[in-house]
Amino acid sequence: MLDCRIQKTRRAYAVTVDIAAGPERLALFGPSGSGKSTVLSCLAGLETPDGGHIRCDGQTWFPPPLALHHRSVGYLSQKEALFPHLSVAENVQFSLNAAAREQERAWIDEIRERLNLAALWRTRPQQLSGGQARRVALARTLCRRPRLVLLDEPFAGLDRPLVRELAGILKEWQERLRFTLLAVDHDPLVLEGLCPRVVALEEGQVVQRGDWSELSRTPATPTLRALLDLTP
Amino acid sequence: MSKNLPRTLALTLTALFLLYPLWGLASPVGRWQWGATGAAPALATSFALTGAALAIVVAAGTPLAFSLRGAPRGMRIAFEATVLLSVLMPPLALGLLLALAFGPGTALGGLLLRLGIPTSNDPAAFVVTQIYASLGYYLLAASAAFNAVPRELEQSAALLGLKPRAVLWRVTLPLARLGLAAAVSLAWVRALGEFGAIMVTAYYPHGIPVQLWVDLQDNGLPAVLPLLLVFLLSALPLPWALRLLARARGHA
Numbered sequence: 001m002l003d004c005r006i007q008k009t010r011r012a013y014a015v016t017v018d019i020a021a022g023p024e025r026l027a028l029f030g031p032s033g034s035g036k037s038t039v040l041s042c043l044a045g046l047e048t049p050d051g052g053h054i055r056c057d058g059q060t061w062f063p064p065p066l067a068l069h070h071r072s073v074g075y076l077s078q079k080e081a082l083f084p085h086l087s088v089a090e091n092v093q094f095s096l097n098a099a100a101r102e103q104e105r106a107w108i109d110e111i112r113e114r115l116n117l118a119a120l121w122r123t124r125p126q127q128l129s130g131g132q133a134r135r136v137a138l139a140r141t142l143c144r145r146p147r148l149v150l151l152d153e154p155f156a157g158l159d160r161p162l163v164r165e166l167a168g169i170l171k172e173w174q175e176r177l178r179f180t181l182l183a184v185d186h187d188p189l190v191l192e193g194l195c196p197r198v199v200a201l202e203e204g205q206v207v208q209r210g211d212w213s214e215l216s217r218t219p220a221t222p223t224l225r226a227l228l229d230l231t232p
Numbered sequence: 233m234s235k236n237l238p239r240t241l242a243l244t245l246t247a248l249f250l251l252y253p254l255w256g257l258a259s260p261v262g263r264w265q266w267g268a269t270g271a272a273p274a275l276a277t278s279f280a281l282t283g284a285a286l287a288i289v290v291a292a293g294t295p296l297a298f299s300l301r302g303a304p305r306g307m308r309i310a311f312e313a314t315v316l317l318s319v320l321m322p323p324l325a326l327g328l329l330l331a332l333a334f335g336p337g338t339a340l341g342g343l344l345l346r347l348g349i350p351t352s353n354d355p356a357a358f359v360v361t362q363i364y365a366s367l368g369y370y371l372l373a374a375s376a377a378f379n380a381v382p383r384e385l386e387q388s389a390a391l392l393g394l395k396p397r398a399v400l401w402r403v404t405l406p407l408a409r410l411g412l413a414a415a416v417s418l419a420w421v422r423a424l425g426e427f428g429a430i431m432v433t434a435y436y437p438h439g440i441p442v443q444l445w446v447d448l449q450d451n452g453l454p455a456v457l458p459l460l461l462v463f464l465l466s467a468l469p470l471p472w473a474l475r476l477l478a479r480a481r482g483h484a
Contacts, residue, residue, distance in 0.1 A: 046387060068390035081388040085406045094402075095392040144392060 002148060002180045005052035006042045008035075008204075015039065015204035016052075023178035025171065027191035029215070030201035031223055036184040038204075040150045043182070044068070044075045056180075057147050074141035074179075076154035080133040082125035088136050089121045095144040108143065114169060115139045131162050138166060142173055149174070151183040155190055167194045188228060200224055257461060261453035271459050274443035275466065281355055281439065282424045285362035289370050289419050294412070297374035298400070312375075318368035323428030330361055330433050351433075358434035362423035365430075370419040377411020378404065413478035417471030424467050 001022050008015040015035035019026070028036040041047040043054060045061070045068040054061040061071055082091050093101050093108060101108065112118055115135045125133060134154060141149065149170075155163040171194060174181050185191050191198065192212045200208040200215060208220035219225040300308055321329075334341045334351040341351045349356050381404050389399045405412070427441035435442060440463045447455040 044391060068387065069393050069395050071391070072393075073391055075388075075391050079384055081382075081384045083385060083389075083403060083407075094389070095394070140392070 001058075002043075002054075002056050002182075004043065004054040006039055006049045006054065007051035008038050008042060008047065008049050010035070010038065010204065013204045017199075017201065017204070017206055019182075019199060021180050021182070021197075023174075023180055024197065025174055025181040025183065025195040027195035027198040027212075028182060028184045028201060029188060029191055029198050029224075029227075030207075031227060032186075033203075034201040035204040036201055037152055039201075040075070040152050040182065040184060043148065044073050044150055045071050046075075072144075072147040074144065074146035074149040075152070076137055076141055076150070077152040078154065078156045080125070080137040082128075082133055082136055082140075084125050087122050087124060088117060088128070091125065091136055092117070092139045092143050094140060104143075111139045111143055131158055134158060134162075134166065138169065142177075145177055145179075147179055149179050149181045151181065151185070153185050155185060155187075163190055164193070170194065257457055259453070259457075261457060263454060264458045265451060265455040266458045270438055270443050270446065271462070274438045274440050274459070275462065277355075277358070277437045278424060278439040278441075278463075279466070281358045282362060282420065285359045285366065285423050286416070286420055288359070288363055289367050289423070290416060293367055293370045293374055293415075293419075297371050297415075298378050298404070300371075300375050301378055312372075315368045315371050318364065319372065323365065323426060324432065326364060327361065327429030327432030330364060330429060334360075334433075353434055353436040355434075355437060358430060358437065358439065361429050361433045362426055365426045366419040366423040369422050370415050373415030373418050374408075374412055377408040377415060380411060381407045409478045410475075413471075413474040417474055420470055421467065 001020075003020050005018045006015060012033070013035075015038050017035065017039050019039070028039060030036055038047065042049045042062070045065060048065050049062055053063065056072070060066065083094065086094070092111065096104055096108075112121065115138060117135060117139060120128065120132060120136070125136070128136065137154070151170075155166065158166070167190065170181065181195070183191055183195055195212075197211055198209070198215050199206055200220065202221060202223055208215060208224065215224070216228060219228055300311065303311070318326075331352060332338075334344070334357075336342055336345050336351065344351050351357055351360075385407065386399050386403055389403045390396070394402065424439075425441060426439075427445070430439060431442060431445070438446060440459065444456050444459055444463075447459060
């Protein structure tokens, strides 16, 4: 269960966002600069909020700020941030020590097969295409079984079939592992396909909450309407 | 092939330019005097004491260079300016300043002398001078190596549950290895080849550079060239090996 109230002052405006989410998939939607990525950064611990609180499954992450390595977070962004000195196999299993790798052998094998990584298992990240690198990053994130998964436009630049495939895998494993998933993407179609619920932001404030059909039918602001109308 | 020609030409010409002085080893200076007086002890002195100095420089300089990344901007700029000052110091001037600052007449020099640590013409003085001569170079190169490691990779490792020490061992150091190998090599050649400062602070025990000077004075070029050849052959393997090892680790 994620319970957070994040206050963060930006140069142009102040972000103030409340989110309560169980083991579900929730989209953060809004125009560029509305504070979506700030919320994800604060949840991951990459930025420290100026006020508010963050709690996840009964553990307080803020205040005081909990160190990154104590937060059970999977963070996926446009930058795969794969370790170039390690093979795909070592990247995927990076969060597991030797003993855990043995214990989790079946789980690792399943991830490898489900994400079609078997043929790439011994290769280096430098040899991967963009889509392959994104698969590896997803596998590495899921391998740890995080309690909270944050997606900061991880599908940008990928073709539709691959986006659908990766989103499908995420949905499947979110339902199985019961983690909370928060997704940000510039494309509402991607978010709608992945997340049943949405929190809409504008200039750092929550302007609407609900499911996608509500948002599509009655967007709360002209900006949201314009964003949804731009959807092909 | 034609695309590579300018590059091949430039690299070859530069390599020839750098290697050309070695042609001096073939100069007709007369019969080489192998095993001239003091050659073996000088080699032993240079390698043992440079090894000690290098160990201290790496042990102290690596965490310092790493911590510099997270230091406040003002502190970092002030520290880097200090390091540059030490690097820019002409070796002879460094030797003179060290002799004056650590001389028996100064408070620190007097204290060290009372503790039984001579501050000139002693292995300790030799090592300290080498540290002064090489630490700045090591810090600059090691800082550049750490700065080249992308922060998002370290953040990724932390988000995957690694404690800061594990991030350092499993991500930062492996990714900085080539730059760190270059820093160690630089410190090694800088300390081993130091002449001007050592000449002032630690004429005794003779290291190789001082021994070359002494041989030149006393026995002429036939005694200098063999020692120079041995010096080059024995000093180069370490930086070469470090470089190869760092590269091999990266592509294993």
